[in-house]
Amino acid sequence: MYDFLIIGGGIFGVSTAIELAKRKHKVGLLNPDKIPHHLAASTDVTKAVRMEYGSDTEYFQMAEICIDRWHEWNDLFKEQLYHEVGLLMLCKDSMEQSTRSYEKASFDNLVSSGYKTDRLDAQALSERFPAFNPEVYKDSNYNPRAGYVESGRVVELMTAYARSLGVNIHESQTAEEFVIDKGQLTGVKSREGSTFNCGHAIVAAGAHTPYLVPELKPYMKTTGHPVFWLKCDSPTNFKPPKMAVFMAEISNTGWYGFPFLEKHGIVKVAKHTHGQNIHPDQNDRRVSDEEVEDMRRFIEESLPDLSNAPLVYTRKCLYTDTLDGHFWIDHHPEIKGLSVSSGGSGHGMKMGPILGEMTADMAEGKSHRFSDRYRWRHLTTDTVHSEEARFVMDRRI
Numbered sequence: 001m002y003d004f005l006i007i008g009g010g011i012f013g014v015s016t017a018i019e020l021a022k023r024k025h026k027v028g029l030l031n032p033d034k035i036p037h038h039l040a041a042s043t044d045v046t047k048a049v050r051m052e053y054g055s056d057t058e059y060f061q062m063a064e065i066c067i068d069r070w071h072e073w074n075d076l077f078k079e080q081l082y083h084e085v086g087l088l089m090l091c092k093d094s095m096e097q098s099t100r101s102y103e104k105a106s107f108d109n110l111v112s113s114g115y116k117t118d119r120l121d122a123q124a125l126s127e128r129f130p131a132f133n134p135e136v137y138k139d140s141n142y143n144p145r146a147g148y149v150e151s152g153r154v155v156e157l158m159t160a161y162a163r164s165l166g167v168n169i170h171e172s173q174t175a176e177e178f179v180i181d182k183g184q185l186t187g188v189k190s191r192e193g194s195t196f197n198c199g200h201a202i203v204a205a206g207a208h209t210p211y212l213v214p215e216l217k218p219y220m221k222t223t224g225h226p227v228f229w230l231k232c233d234s235p236t237n238f239k240p241p242k243m244a245v246f247m248a249e250i251s252n253t254g255w256y257g258f259p260f261l262e263k264h265g266i267v268k269v270a271k272h273t274h275g276q277n278i279h280p281d282q283n284d285r286r287v288s289d290e291e292v293e294d295m296r297r298f299i300e301e302s303l304p305d306l307s308n309a310p311l312v313y314t315r316k317c318l319y320t321d322t323l324d325g326h327f328w329i330d331h332h333p334e335i336k337g338l339s340v341s342s343g344g345s346g347h348g349m350k351m352g353p354i355l356g357e358m359t360a361d362m363a364e365g366k367s368h369r370f371s372d373r374y375r376w377r378h379l380t381t382d383t384v385h386s387e388e389a390r391f392v393m394d395r396r397i
Helices: 011-022 057-077 098-112 122-128 151-164 206-212 289-302 349-363
Strands: 004-007 027-031 047-049 087-091 118-121 139-143 147-149 168-171 175-181 184-190 195-197 201-203 220-231 245-248 255-257 266-271 311-322 328-331 338-342
Touching: 004 011, 004 184, 011 027, 011 151, 011 338, 011 349, 047 057, 047 349, 057 151, 057 349, 087 098, 098 139, 118 122, 147 349, 151 168, 151 349, 206 220, 206 311, 206 338, 220 289, 266 289, 266 311, 289 311, 328 349, 338 349
Parallel strands: 004 027, 004 201, 027 168, 087 245, 201 338
Antiparallel strands: 047 147, 087 139, 118 139, 175 184, 184 195, 220 266, 220 311, 245 255, 255 266, 328 338
């Protein structure tokens, strides 16, 4: 009999399990495969960590806290999981242009909060970050207080940490049905035939969340976003400090990427857009030829030294998107003992150090300083997606 049963072993689930275990609750966690799951969004080599959230000061403040905690996690796990290589925002012309309101607001937030930034024109960009084409990018900003995390490794180490705190982790157990008695959840049945009794279940199942809790289907969907690994045989200009995590006109193109990864010998680029609607189990996740061609055009224009680099791996990264782009962390409005912690919308991992705390507070009936807008809410097809970095044509997911 668990006090809390977590459904899902990604960043939402495992961080929540750790936080609840620290609060002396008896915690169990179910995951349909090994952790990290090979198809989970967090099972990747890198995820960006940034404070650049345009005019959204709440996400800016959350990211500030998380960056401090990423450093603490490096110390806790005695391994460099977070790499503070900085973030480079690239613009094709001045940030003062109306089409670059995201970049300008992000820059202004950093400056007004006292962060040291380096505004670079084309000449300065060429000298400091020579891999980029200075004929394309006329204005940019480098923020040293940002970087990336080794996301798959993060989840792996956090799972081991959760076990050390007494969390019972049940791998190869796929949650399929809730046991409900007179409006109160009392347990969860798995597809494999087991029943897990609990006082409270928290669905942190990523892309499977709206299928386990179908009341969320009008408000939440799964989208796939292409990721590309390019083999880099001449990495000098792609290693920090000559390269950082970068966003290349992201609010108008979606393109972003990472420095050279020694462990894999690659430069990773990806696209942060409206994506492709995907069922987490039934649809083809392969990256299309058209998406590869799109990537090649971007590389040829922006990073010409990689124009002939072999493409060695692709994947579709799944976002669990809410229509407004915000997390969904709240109790079910009708079933007692059932809660949800999901809706990463493309920024779950970077907020990992605060998600467990927010979810545990919610589950215990407390209020968190950042909890109000992540409550259960009514959204419509006219709801505007709020994440300003994301390239979405009509601001509708």
